[in-house]
Amino acid sequence: MTFKEGSRPIRTQEMLKEALLTLLQEGHLLHQISIQKLTKRANLNRTTFYLHYQNINELKEHLVSDILQVLTDKIENLTSIFDRNRKEHLIQLLDYLLDQRSYILALVQFEQVEKHLLLLMKDLIVTRRNQSKISGRKIIVDTDIKAASIIGVIIWWLKDGLYLDSAYIAEQINPMNQS
Template structure:
């Protein structure tokens, strides 16, 4: 495959993804068809079928790409033992996941919104839970068995994180990535009773 062909594939994928998100915002995920997607994108169906089996395969590849990108930016996400407040300057590794959501805002609005795919949030929660588990074990320098209590803590934090993301997205991402990172970390470390309302 030559460089020009690579560029065409990337361009085609970008066009299809943009139109796909528009259609989901209009109709919901379950009502998007290959015919409608390709017509609006100005492409023929043959081009689509060169790369994807059907609309589900297209969505699956798209969501896998988004989740893989998210996995890369949450590498520094972990459990902090520092509970001293105030938490004013979060490490950049804590801000990056929120910046990634902003960068791919249309996707996250679609798939974590009312017309989206509930299974996407489940996958995101599991990805975060796995990263917390990995971070916990890495800090100890060995692969140790995680207690039942620790598993519940990871599940709680990942659910709270995804819930915070969903609410932040539903509010139009009205708080900066830095400030939402600070808020989430304060709640996680200090609990809601210690926040100044």
């Protein structure tokens, strides 16, 4: 198999994912998107779609999985960072989310995305709390409440708070995931 033959399916799948994201960003709900509408947007034919996916839900699952994997890697990276670099890495995460803003907002409508983000944030909070116990900090607020609050702040910022920069948002979030 030549490089071109091997890269063509990957390019086609990326074109289909991009078309789905574009339609979601335009406000279409998943159940409103037909294979015909999707393939027209991707400039592909229906047969090509069916060579890669059985239905739109399978395409959505692949798309969500790809984006959640990147987010997982970035958030898990924060758990291993010591105090002096945490804020800087949080700013980098927020900058990434800002760059991917339209994708994130389009995908937040899917319950699995929100649940996954909450789990990642809870893991981050628990890890930081365990690190803080060594220094004798008292746990004040439940992990679920903190995780939901942080995700809520991030989603609000991506939707309506862009007049605030990522450094400011990081300053607001950083104390939330420490105690």
